[in-house]
Amino acid sequence: MTSSKASSAPATDAGVDEARLRSLTPKVLGILVRRGADFATAEDAVQDALVEAVRTWPADPPRDPQAWLVTVSWRRFLDATRADTARRRREDLVDEEPAPGPVPAADDTLQLYFLCAHPSLTPQSAVALTLRAVGGLTTRQIAQAYLVPEATMAQRISRAKRTVADVRFDQPGDVATVLRVLYLVFNEGYSGDVDLAAEAIRLTRQLATTIDHPEIAGLLALMLLHHARRAARTAPDGSLIPLADQDRTRWNTTMIAEGVEILQAALARDRLGEFQAQAAIAALHADAPTAEDTDWVQIVEWYDELANLTDSPIVRLNRAVALGEADGPRAGLAALAALDTSLPRHTAVAAYLHERDGDLATAARLYAKAAHKAPNLAERDHLTRQAARLNTRRAR
Incomplete structure (x- = not known):
C-alpha cells in the first residue's frame, strides 16, 4: 500500500x-x-x-x-x-x-x-x-x-x-x-x-562508516573531486565550460584535498578497483594549476589500468582523448579508429581530435553531427557553438 x-x-x-x-x-x-x-x-x-x-x-x-x-x-x-x-x-x-x-x-x-x-x-x-x-x-x-x-x-x-x-x-x-x-x-x-x-x-x-572497503573510499574520493569543480562547470547563462577552459580558482580546494587524502589511503591498501582508478585520473586533473600543466602521460597510464579492470569501450574512448593530449592528436585518432563509431560521444571526440590536428572543416562537420546526437540541451548547445566557432574561423 x-x-x-x-x-x-x-x-x-x-x-x-x-x-x-x-x-x-x-x-x-x-x-x-x-x-x-x-x-x-x-x-x-x-x-x-x-x-x-x-x-x-x-x-x-x-x-x-x-x-x-x-x-x-x-x-x-x-x-x-x-x-x-x-x-x-x-x-x-x-x-x-x-x-x-x-x-x-x-x-x-x-x-x-x-x-x-x-x-x-x-x-x-x-x-x-x-x-x-x-x-x-x-x-x-x-x-x-x-x-x-x-x-x-x-x-x-x-x-x-x-x-x-x-x-x-x-x-x-x-x-x-x-x-x-x-x-x-x-x-x-x-x-x-x-x-x-x-x-x-x-x-x-x-556507507563508508558502515563497511570498510577501498572501492567505497574510491567512489567517495571520485565524487568529491568531481563535485569540487561544479561551480566552474557552467557560465552564468548556463552554457557548459570544458575542463580546459574552467576558472580553476573557483574549484573547491578543501573538497579536493579531502578527496585526495581519501584516495591515497585507499590506494595504499593495494586493492585497486575501477572507482579508485577513476578518482586517480580526477586527482591528476585537480592537481594541475593550468590545463597545460596536466600530466597526460600519467593519465593515459591510469586509463590503461582502468581498461584492464573494466574492458569498457567508454574507458577506451576517454583514453583516446588522453592519448591525443599526451602523444598528439593523430595518436588519439588512431586509437579512436579502433572503437565502435556508435559509442556515445564518439563523434564529439573525433571532432575535438580533428580540430587539434588542424582539420577545421572535418572538425566543424563532426561537431554539428555530434550536436544532433547530444543527450541533453546543454551539451547540444555547446557542440553547436563549437561548430559555429570553427566555421567562423574558416570563413575568416
Missing part, C-alpha cells in the same frame, strides 16, 4: 535538520523490518513518520529523535497492517506493540543498501528505491529531481518494493552493485529542490 502522506514533500523548516532526519531513515527502517514488518509497508510507515517529524519537531523536539521515529513508524505500520486485507495472516505480529525501551543498537543500513540495489531491479528502480528507503527523500522530491510526474515515480517505487518483497533481509549483498547505484545518483547532478550529487556524497559517506 502507498501512503498519501509519504508522497507529499514536507515543507522546509529551519527548526528541523533535514540532513540529520534523513540520516536516521535507514536505521529506523531496519529496526521495523527486524521486528517483523514487511519491507514495503515499513518503508511507507517510516515516510509517514518523517513527514510528521517535520510538522511537529519545530514546536516539540524529541529528546531521542531515533526512538521517536521508531515509535511513530511502528504505530503507523500497525495501523496500516490492521487495515490490510491480510490482517488474519498477521494477527500474531500486531497483537501488542513492543514495550517502550531503548532502541536496539544494531544498524541495518548496509543491508538496506544491498536490498535497494538488488540485481533484480532495473537501475532506475534501484536508484529511486535507494533515495526513498535509504536517503529518506519523499516520492515527490525524487520525481522532481528526475523531472517525471509524481505518479510515475510512485509506480516505479511501488514496483521496486514488490520486486524485493521476498528477498531475505539478512542475505549478503554485492558492494559493487550498491556503488554503481550511488554513482548513478551522483551523475544525475542537480534538478528540482534536491541536489542529487550532494545526496549521493552523503549516502556514500554513510
